[in-house]
Amino acid sequence: MKYQNTLQFAQQQDKEDKLSYLRNRFHIPKDKKGNNWLYFTGNSLGLQPKATKEYIQQELDDWANYGVEGHFEAKNPWMPYHEFLTGNMAKIVGAKPIEVVVMNTLTTNLHLLMVSFYRPTKTKYKIVIESDAFPSDRYAVQSQLKFHGFSEEDVIEWKPRKGEELLNIDDLETIVSEQGDEIALLLIGGVNYYTGQYLNLKRIAEIGHSKDCVVGIDLAHGAGNISPELHNSGVDFAAWCTYKYLNSGPGSLGGLFVHEKHAHNKDLPRFAGWWNHNKETRFNMRQPFDVMAGAEGWQLSNPPILSMAAIKASLDMFDEVGMEALRKKSEKLTGYFEFLINQIDSDDIKIITPSNPKERGCQLSIQVKNANKSLHKKLTENNIITDWREPDVIRCAPVPMYNSFEDVYRMVSILKGLL
Known part of the structure; x- marks a missing residue:
């Protein structure tokens, strides 16, 4: 206009x-x-919705009135509470409900995802990131490399061209074309925290997959800001925080996406906990671990309800608009x-x-x-x-x-x- x-x-x-x-x-x-x-x-931190206090107060009241029975008797029962967030969050990032879960925090989720999706071999072990990736992502991939016995020097940086600030996706294609046989993982910020550049996720996925590399996306600056269409992009996994554009409050929980193509692969290595065990038999105790399908299969612990209440307040507004x-x-x-x-x-x-x-x-x-x-x-x-x-x-x-x-x-x- x-x-x-x-x-x-x-x-x-x-x-x-x-x-x-x-x-x-x-x-x-x-x-x-x-x-x-x-x-x-x-x-950096979204403003507080006025409804947030009411949403949290509801859970405080139910805790006061029901104690442990709030898991079943609360207005919003705590046992399945994370499921109340799934549908709206999936709409925001363009995913299917089975592909999304709200849990943990961003870098914790990235590490849990790399447990499953960064599976280096002696010949295919390098990780590609943006040269100006958010420091937390850099630290995460460096520590993963060290954990697997490799070096920080095995990080490959996708850099802007000389005299430019923005990334050119043709350069990523060149990197993967020339070094793809040694690259196990691409972990790219979908929206760069420094420049604000929104990258073409679908093309990144196609480039990575052309050389059998796993593709993961950090959507910290994307969720609630752009429409990433994660399912259609074909990326393998993504993670994001909710306290920026999703207005959930300082240090609140993050979100996690695992593409549907991995939803039923129980052989994927992962860390296990009570909450990614089959919900139908979770309380039978003394059962062999039976991982849940989809993104829920990466959960570990029962979720913090008060934090989720703040997220719910915001997601309900996103769903309305x-x-x-x-x-x-x-x-x-x-x-x-x-x-x-x-x-x-x-x-x-x-x-x-x-x-x-x-x-x-x-x-x-x-x-x-x-x-x-x-x-x-x-x-x-x-x-x-x-x-x-x-x-x-x-x-x-x-x-x-x-x-x-x-x-x-x-x-x-x-x-x-x-x-």
């Missing part, structure tokens, strides 16, 4: 926005004078954000996130020339909450559930003044 660099235009877009009502369902942090912060860091509507608004809102930044006459900043809306979510990464974090600090002093990532990027995420066009306009106006 044709954007305009005026407050009136931004306010008119908010009036016409069919999802603008969602903003009132969130707690917007305020400064000491009672003014709303301009909050652009849902890519739908990812299609959220993505439509996101592309429009982020497009306006990009337009306004590009209107600033300054050589001190530039956007390194792809300009093609299909190659990004809502995050724009603003690279700062001669960066020393002072610009980010000044934004914070003006009650604009963004996110700094070394060495030189301010990450900003206008989240379609609670950010407005006026938020974007006011943020860029202040940024222009500071520059």
Whole structure:
């Protein structure tokens, strides 16, 4: 659409926005004078839905009233509680219910998945990651290599071309074509945390599988932000957190995807616990381990209900709105954000996130020339909450559930003044 660099235009877009009502369902942090912060860091921690307290209170009340019987008598019985999240989560990531489970935290899930899917041999053992993968992913794959008797040097990095910030998928194809006989696993961030680049998951899967490599995806910055269509992509597994775009609260549980093609393979090696044993015989005790089919077969322990209640509050809202509507608004809102930044006459900043809306979510990464974090600090002093990532990027995420066009306009106006 044709954007305009005026407050009136931004306010008119908010009036016409069919999802603008969602903003009132969130707690917007305020400064000491009672003014709303301009909050652009849902890519690190999403805001709290107002309904979250009610959802958690329900479980606290049922715990008080039923004690252990809450596993069966609570309004939302605790025994199958994780199943209440599965359908909505599957819709968000484009998966079948059998392929998804909410459990543990992101890096724990990646390790559990690599127990099953990183099966190195003497000749096929290397792991491919992005050169600027999130540190946790790098640490995870390095430790897996060491655990299996290999070296940190057996990590292969998919790098941007010289003088560029973004990854070129043709380069990944070259890496796999030339070294695929030695590569056991590709573990790639579906949306890069630093640049905000959204990668073509289907093509990544095709490239990896062409050389019999397993393909896994870290969707920490993708779940609730883009529509990854995990099932159709053909990737073998994925994991993500829920406290960013899924608004579940600090340190909340993560999600896990295992493609349906692996759902009934009981021979896959895995760590075992009570909760991935057949639910029909789980309480018979003293039974040989009988792993559950699908993603549930990677669970270990009974889940923390209070954390899941917060996730349920958010997922119910996502189900009400739908990812299609959220993505439509996101592309429009982020497009306006990009337009306004590009209107600033300054050589001190530039956007390194792809300009093609299909190659990004809502995050724009603003690279700062001669960066020393002072610009980010000044934004914070003006009650604009963004996110700094070394060495030189301010990450900003206008989240379609609670950010407005006026938020974007006011943020860029202040940024222009500071520059």
